[in-house]
Amino acid sequence: xxxxxxxxxxxxxxxxxxxxxxxxxxxxxxxxxxxxxxxxxxxxxxxxxxxxxxxxxxxxxxxxxxxxxxxxxxxxxxxxxxxxxxxxxxxxxxxxxxxxxxxxxxxxxxxxxxxxxxxxxxxxxxxxxxxxxxxxxxxxxxxxxxxxxxxxxxxxxxxxxxxxxxxxxxxxxxxxxxxxxxxxxxxxxxxxxxxxxxxxxxxxxxxxxxxxxxxxxxxxxxxxxxxxxxxxxxxxxxxxxxxxxxxxxxxxxxxxxxxxxxxxxxxxxxxxxxxxxxxxxxxxxxxxxxxxxxxxxxxxxxxxxxxxxxxxxxxxxxxxxxxxxxx
Numbered sequence: 273x274x275x276x277x278x279x280x281x282x283x284x285x286x287x288x289x290x291x292x293x294x295x296x297x298x299x300x301x302x303x304x305x306x307x308x309x310x311x312x313x314x315x316x317x318x319x320x321x322x323x324x325x326x327x328x329x330x331x332x333x334x335x336x337x338x339x340x341x342x343x344x345x346x347x348x349x350x351x352x353x354x355x356x357x358x359x360x361x362x363x364x365x366x367x368x369x370x371x372x373x374x375x376x377x378x379x380x381x382x383x384x385x386x387x388x389x390x391x392x393x394x395x396x397x398x399x400x401x402x403x404x405x406x407x408x409x410x411x412x413x414x415x416x417x418x419x420x421x422x423x424x425x426x427x428x429x430x431x432x433x434x435x436x437x438x439x440x441x442x443x444x445x446x447x448x449x450x451x452x453x454x455x456x457x458x459x460x461x462x463x464x465x466x467x468x469x470x471x472x473x474x475x476x477x478x479x480x481x482x483x484x485x486x487x488x489x490x491x492x493x494x495x496x497x498x499x500x501x502x503x504x505x506x507x508x509x510x511x512x513x514x515x516x517x518x519x520x521x522x523x524x525x526x527x528x529x530x531x532x533x534x535x536x537x538x539x540x541x542x543x544x545x546x547x548x549x550x551x552x553x554x555x556x557x558x559x560x561x562x563x564x565x566x567x568x569x570x571x572x573x574x575x576x577x578x579x580x581x582x583x584x585x586x587x588x589x590x591x592x593x594x595x596x597x598x599x
Contacts, residue, residue, distance in 0.1 A: 275390070276300035277501075278344055280334055280380065281353035282327075283314025285456045286395075286448070286493060290351060292319055293494045295326050304343050304354065307331040315455045334376035341383040349391035351497060352380045355425070358459045359399070359546070360599035362421035373424035374431065381435045381443075389442075393501055394432040396447035396510070397425050398486065398555050407518075408558035411447070411510045418550045429510070436508050444500050445510040449557045453490030453577060454584035459598040462487075462578075465525050466585045467594035469532040476529065476536050477597070479544030481522030486514050486557045489577030492570045499566035506565050514557025515570050531582060543597060 277294060281287040282303030294301050305313050313329055332339035334354040344350060356362070356372045377394060384392045401409050402416025417423030435441040452462045461478070468476050488496075496513035500506045522538070529536045545551075562568050572580075585592075 274299045275348035276302065276346060278302045278304055278347040278350040279353065280304040280350065281355060283316055284353065285315065286451055286490060287353045288315035288319065288455055289453070289490050289494045290353070290497055291316065291327060292323055293498060295323050297498065301326070302328045302330055302343065302347060304330050304332060304334070306354075307333055318455070334379060335371050337379040337382065340379040341386070344383045344387055344389065347389065349393070349501065350380060350384055350389055351393045351395075351501070352377065353395045355395065357397070357421065358599055359419045359421045360459075362419055362424075366420035369420055369424040373421075374427045377428035377431055381431060381441065385435060385439055385441050391501060391507070392432070392441060392443045393497060394428065394443060394445050396429050396445050397422070398447060398449040398512070398514070398557060399552060400426045400429060400447070401555070403552050404554040404556060407554065407556040408514070408516060409512070409556060410558040411512060411561055418552055419546075442507045444506045444508070446497055446500050447510060447512050448493045448496070449486040449488055449512065449514040449555060451488050451490050451493045453581050456490075457598065458592050458594070461521060462524070462528070462581065463585065463592070464598070465528045466532070466582055467589065467592045469528060469536060470585060470589045471594035473594070474533070474536050475539045476525065477541035477544065478521065478525060478538055479541065479546065480551060481525065481538065482520060482553065483551060484518040484520045484554050484556065485524075486516070486518050486555050487524070487574060487577070488513060488515050488570070489572035489580070492572050495571070496562060496568055499562070499568040503566045509561070509565065511562050511565065512557045512559055513562060514559045515574070516557065516559055517574065518554070518556040519574065527578065528582070531578070541597070
């Protein structure tokens with residue numbers, strides 16, 4: 273067996289896919305999931321029994337330093353994905369984002385330092401860049417906290433950098449652009465469009481259609497995480513995972529409508545529009561650093577990824593409440 277790794281946020285969208293891929297590659301995986309009294313392990317509950325039989329599940333709270341330290345015992349590395357990620361929710365509950373995203377990351381870094389963990393991957397987000405000042409956005413692009421969510425992720429990234437520079441902790445900051453795919457929550461734009469269409473809605477409610485995004489299929493994102501981990505050249509680096517392609521929300525919605533229900537039309541829902549100065553209007557990332565350091569290449573085209581995603585949502589549409597706006 274390869275190294276034993278801890279995945280925080282393993283019960284979530286990207287975390288569950290990463291857990292699955294690490295097991296397939298022969299790693300020993302401990303999955304840190306958010307404690308609840310129902311023994312619900314999030315999306316890990318949907319994984320094949322052959323995968324889950326090889327996963328040790330640890331239930332806890334990333335905001336609790338004692339639980340984080342306990343979870344990390346016996347591990348060689350940690351993939352830190354646990355976070356609050358919904359941007360609209362951060363507008364009215366920013367304290368929760370500070371506690372989870374900043375304090376939670378600090379707990380991981382402190383525990384990793386004390387236990388001399390060999391590698392620490394901290395998950396960032398393209399939202400830390402805000403609206404592009406130039407494209408493609410590389411890792412030298414200025415940071416702009418255009419939402420409380422983005423601000424807390426900037427803070428977490430800078431904490432991670434400080435532990436690398438101050439204590440020599442072998443940290444890599446992994447910065448995915450907009451990831452999509454099976455198991456994503458309905459608060460994200462692609463699932464909210466798909467779920468409305470599969471519910472038979474003819475009027476698809478969306479916010480602004482103008483912003484552009486750099487969408488990565490989740491399997492490419494996960495492969496990027498593993499590539500960063502498996503390269504010693506990535507220690508101390510901040511690294512984008514980006515497709516290098518952009519598409520507007522409006523054009524993406526029209527493609528989904530074409531595939532699922534050509535009779536549907538888009539209507540503007542004011543509740544879904546971000547404040548003017550908070551909306552990130554353009555994201556188009558550079559993946560040059562990731563390619564140069566690891567040899568990573570995206571394997572999924574947007575068309576292929578969307579087809580796979582729509583197929584999964586058709587089979588699992590009862591998991592979602594397409595008539596509700598999930599912030």
